[in-house]
């Protein structure tokens with residue numbers, strides 16, 4: 001038995017016909033695994049490589065290029081909260097918002113709360129600059145995030 | 161002048177604007193039917209070429225011309241990679257286009273695919289656009305159901321598949337060959353060109369890479385005609401033999417210190433001042449602007465005195481900026497320290513350089529370190545000259561960097577030092593640093 005469930009394996013394999021080469025399924029596979037497991041363990045890297053006829057090193061190389069994927073020693077919490085720090089947000093308090101969230105959650109940027117519910121990260125422009133400062137909750141935008149809005153959001157994320 | 165009626169954003173805010181039914185009711189897929197049933201692929205290429213449409217992704221390359229670079233009489237496969245990475249800071253017009261009207265863009269994808277005889281179109285979407293992803297997933301499924309994608313489209317024997325591909329949070333995936341490498345499942349290291357993608361792109365096959373807004377324009381060029389497209393915008397500057405004109409409608413993003421940030425569609429060529437005052441509600445808090453970035457941070461920095469510059473492909477270059485870029489204007493007011501702006505911009509590039517080329521990897525890091533120490537009040541006089549020197553050299557020395565990121569990283573730096581030097585000098589002299597010390601929380605990486 002591997003670490004990938006049958007369901008995950010099938011979902012990964014369903015991507016194969018979309019591309020002329022199996023290697024192109026690397027990113028979709030990494031996304032599927034991280035979504036389900038909150039990180040991509042080394043054993044999963046090996047199993048993805050096996051499904052895609054690659055060496056584990058090739059999958060690992062791609063995976064680590066994107067700061068997005070987490071290894072098993074630092075899994076994501078249930079929700080990833082990204083606070084934008086790029087120019088349009090910084091001009092409207094993005095850096096201060098990030099600091100506020102860090103204090104309120106009691107974790108440094110990049111880390112996960114003790115209850116495993118929220119991982120705080122900074123983001124570069126998330127393309128929601130008309131609502132600066134903006135954040136992403138998972139992959140969904142929240143705009144015009146005042147400190148009060150952020151407090152409510154963090155409370156909600158930690159209390160379900 | 162007649163009041164301009166938006167075209168790309170005409171369905172914005174209408175109920176259910178995302179659904180194929182409302183799109184069809186509004187005349188959607190009429191252009192596709194016309195193209196496939198009455199035009200050859202080459203007719204479509206020629207129409208787009210004649211329209212003067214230039215790429216909206218930042219480089220402004222003539223779209224129809226790019227399509228003609230595909231090898232003649234190739235036997236396929238050919239791929240279309242749609243660049244939906246939209247990661248240039250302060251830019252969000254692709255997001256608005258997809259969220260509000262996915263089929264208008266998808267129709268452009270199918271038209272471009274038909275014109276270039278593409279077999280498979282991949283839409284590469286940045287991960288951060290989760291809502292766009294779900295909206296597009298639904299739109300693509302609807303288009304398959306109605307027979308606009310799949311086999312034998314309009315019964316004319318043309319087959320096309322279209323897939324979404326999600327990025328993973330790296331700016332460099334927007335560079336067209338970085339995008340292709342990423343699509344192939346590798347690290348997004350831009351390729352050395354030539355060969356250009358038209359000759360050898362995705363999976364080593366001929367490939368066209370186009371931006372989302374570019375393709376949305378294609379839909380209307382086929383629907384409304386070349387003359388309509390050329391009726392707006394800015395004709396070539398007779399004094400500049402390399403200018404081929406800036407035609408058509410353009411989406412502009414406004415953000416930063418304005419009262420009404422947002423997206424507007426206007427004929428190409430509005431000035432920064434009009435954009436801010438007439439469409440962005442003016443500078444906030446009754447302040448004056450100190451400057452703005454004209455089209456994403458890679459394009460450099462304009463001073464307030466340069467705000468009468470028109471935002472067409474040729475305009476920003478006249479005041480020392482790199483170009484139109486993405487048409488995303490971010491304003492900063494007179495209370496903002498230019499050192500904070502520069503610090504923020506250099507931090508971005510230091511974080512996003514892919515690290516392949518030494519001048520870019522090291523240069524972006526040094527630029528950031530110097531900008532940071534100036535902001536903290538620990539700058540040295542010679543730092544300004546070093547900043548200007550790196551800003552001028554990085555990305556411009558032939559053969560030393562592979563892609564345009566380095567050029568874009570240097571531009572705001574050289575603009576800032578040249579245009580705001582006295583402010584930097586005062587900061588260094590006083591040694592006080594800027595008011596906003598920012599965070600020691602996060603470094604460059």
Ligand SMILES: Cc1cc2nc3c(=O)[nH]c(=O)nc-3n(C[C@H](O)[C@H](O)[C@H](O)COP(=O)(O)O)c2cc1C
Nearest residue numbers: 215216217243245246247334335336370371374564
């Ligand atoms: C560092 C870098 C980042 C880029 N990011 C994007 C992007 O996010 N979206 C985009 O459409 N083009 C981007 N481009 C431009 C693409 O390389 C390419 O020119 C464009 O997608 C072509 O499409 P177009 O001709 O329709 O504009 C980027 C270029 C560079 C050098």
Ligand code: SF4
Nearest residue numbers: 514516517520563565
């Ligand atoms: S110029 Fe910079 S971003 Fe572009 S390939 Fe070289 S190191 Fe990477």
Ligand code: FES
Nearest residue numbers: 084089125128129
């Ligand atoms: S700068 Fe924060 S969303 Fe664009």
